[in-house]
Amino acid sequence: xxxxxxxxxxxxxxxxxxxxxxxxxxxxxxxxxxxxxxxxxxxxxxxxxxxxxxxxxxxxxxxxxxxxxxxxxxxxxxxxxxxxxxxxxxxxxxxxxxxxxxxxxxxxxxxxxxxxxxxxxxxxxxxxxxxxxxxxxxxxxxxxxxxxxxxxxxxxxxxxxxxxxxxxxxxxxxxxxxxxxxxxxxxxxxxxxxxxxxxxxxxxxxxxxxxxxxxxxxxxxxxxxxxxxxxxxxxxxxxxxxxxxxxx
Amino acid sequence: xxxxxxxxxxxxxxxxxxxxxxxxxxxxxxxxxxxxxxxxxxxxxxxxxxxxxxxxxxxxxxxxxxxxxxxxxxxxxxxxxxxxxxxxxxxxxxxxxxxxxxxxxxxxxxxxxxxxxxxxxxxxxxxxxxxxxxxxxxxxxxxxxxxxxxxxxxxxxxxxxxxxxxxxxxxxxxxxxxxxxxxxxxxxxxxxxxxxxxxxxxxxxxxxxxxxxxxxxxxxxxxxxxxxxxxxxxxxxxxxxxxxxxxxxxxxxxxxxxxxxxxxxxxxxxxxxxxxxxxxxxxxxxxxxxxxxxxxxxxxxxxxxxxxxxxxxxxxxxxxxxxxxxxxxxxxxxxxxxxxxxxxxxxxxxxxx
Numbered sequence: 327x328x329x330x331x332x333x334x335x336x337x338x339x340x341x342x343x344x345x346x347x348x349x350x351x352x353x354x355x356x357x358x359x360x361x362x363x364x365x366x367x368x369x370x371x372x373x374x375x376x377x378x379x380x381x382x383x384x385x386x387x388x389x390x391x392x393x394x395x396x397x398x399x400x401x402x403x404x405x406x407x408x409x410x411x412x413x414x415x416x417x418x419x420x421x422x423x424x425x426x427x428x429x430x431x432x433x434x435x436x437x438x439x440x441x442x443x444x445x446x447x448x449x450x451x452x453x454x455x456x457x458x459x460x461x462x463x464x465x466x467x468x469x470x471x472x473x474x475x476x477x478x479x480x481x482x483x484x485x486x487x488x489x490x491x492x493x494x495x496x497x498x499x500x501x502x503x504x505x506x507x508x509x510x511x512x513x514x515x516x517x518x519x520x521x522x523x524x525x526x527x528x529x530x531x532x533x534x535x536x537x538x539x540x541x542x543x544x545x546x547x548x549x550x551x552x553x554x555x556x557x558x559x560x561x562x563x564x565x566x567x568x569x570x571x572x573x574x
Numbered sequence: 575x576x577x578x579x580x581x582x583x584x585x586x587x588x589x590x591x592x593x594x595x596x597x598x599x600x601x602x603x604x605x606x607x608x609x610x611x612x613x614x615x616x617x618x619x620x621x622x623x624x625x626x627x628x629x630x631x632x633x634x635x636x637x638x639x640x641x642x643x644x645x646x647x648x649x650x651x652x653x654x655x656x657x658x659x660x661x662x663x664x665x666x667x668x669x670x671x672x673x674x675x676x677x678x679x680x681x682x683x684x685x686x687x688x689x690x691x692x693x694x695x696x697x698x699x700x701x702x703x704x705x706x707x708x709x710x711x712x713x714x715x716x717x718x719x720x721x722x723x724x725x726x727x728x729x730x731x732x733x734x735x736x737x738x739x740x741x742x743x744x745x746x747x748x749x750x751x752x753x754x755x756x757x758x759x760x761x762x763x764x765x766x767x768x769x770x771x772x773x774x775x776x777x778x779x780x781x782x783x784x785x786x787x788x789x790x791x792x793x794x795x796x797x798x799x800x801x802x803x804x805x806x807x808x809x810x811x812x813x814x815x816x817x818x819x820x821x822x823x824x825x826x827x828x829x830x831x832x833x834x835x836x837x838x839x840x841x842x843x844x845x846x847x848x849x850x851x852x853x854x855x856x857x858x859x860x861x862x863x864x865x866x867x868x869x870x871x872x873x874x875x876x877x878x879x880x881x882x883x884x885x886x887x888x889x890x891x892x893x894x895x896x897x898x899x900x901x902x903x904x905x906x907x908x909x910x911x912x913x914x915x916x917x918x919x920x921x922x923x924x925x926x927x
Binding site: 336338339342363384406407424425427 | 750751
């Protein structure tokens, strides 16, 4: 028996999937969720085998929700989202269904899942990892970052970030409301954040240009930036040349 | 701007008046000098006739020929030579027509210089007039074409702006219908009808025609009904149309993207029930419509400017009314309000402002 969770903000859309699943008695719908928050909670709680996931949903979209799942299950996207955008995920997800879809198309997706499930349970881990990385690079919402803070989900606007500090596999994101941890590399942040607003001033620091109040010279070739919050951050040599260009 | 009709007919008329005035001058001067009526008339008519001949030759030449910039002076010199030939023809032919008048022949000989001068002046003037005339005519035509092209481009742009109907909406609606077909076929039929009517109205609308608010609201209501079916009880609407507004005119499908925007941000920016409010008022020659939706200032960046959907509306209002200040939006206490003002005393088709 496979446990299934459906995450879609339109009740009728969930209803279609339930209906189509009736043809596959070995699948059981554990829960149908209306948004990413509920979805995340349900996944953590029930550890389903398969999730049907919509992309455009309230507050956090499907990709953002996936980012927050620790050990993601197999995913079938079911969405009216533009095809080209979802192609990026084609190889990572089990399948994607473009709404509206037929029972036949749905059965194919289920078949694909069943095949993959029996073929290699071990390979799935790699697949979902790749999926998460793609999700992190999704250009859909690059003006905000979704963070899990204990049991809360926080949405941090990119504009509100003061600086980001590397901390092993994690990154510390400093904002006016506090510091949040996110497991993502500095490099991926560098790619995500707009180059016009953020600069990697040091191996371990990315800073929001708007937060800088002063650039201090400590010694020859050694600089510090002073942020509005009073925080001081070191600047590397290459960081300094990037800063000079940006602050001109 | 009042424009002169640069047609060949007007040109002929103007030249005709000039030649006629010259004829009068010629005739009365001779009469004054004591020449007999018939002599004065023949002399002046002959001169005028020669000028008319010369002029039609000039008109034919310059109608399709525009002297290049470097050849302008050569053209004038050639015109002077042509005028001299005309004067010479008169000088040789007139004594043949008017015979036996010694005083007249003497006068003819004595005034050859001044007659040549007059001929050169007249012909030169005609050449310049013809060149300028045709130049302005061509420029006028080019400007007309440019304006036509502009109008076409604008129409195309308006069309494109209207077509920015969310494909999401269409596919998700079809998906809802797909769901209803199994469980509630009657509802499915109803929704198919609603969706079709909505799409038909979207496709059939013509730009440039304003529609009454009541008609536009019918379309909005169809849209809202479909959205309500999709989102179930999450979506509520409150619509208040002032009674004196139902006949107020506005560009078709202008409200659509505003309501779409409100629903999109209302539904995707918050969790739980969402109420979209729409109200309208008619005052001071403006139809004012306000659309309000809830939003979360903490999670959605203060939308840069007005957002894409709204900037298209702004562009459209500008294209139609030539004003940039007809759309406003503000965020206040978790509510985002978009206000549009539609001038009611606008004369359609008056685009040359």
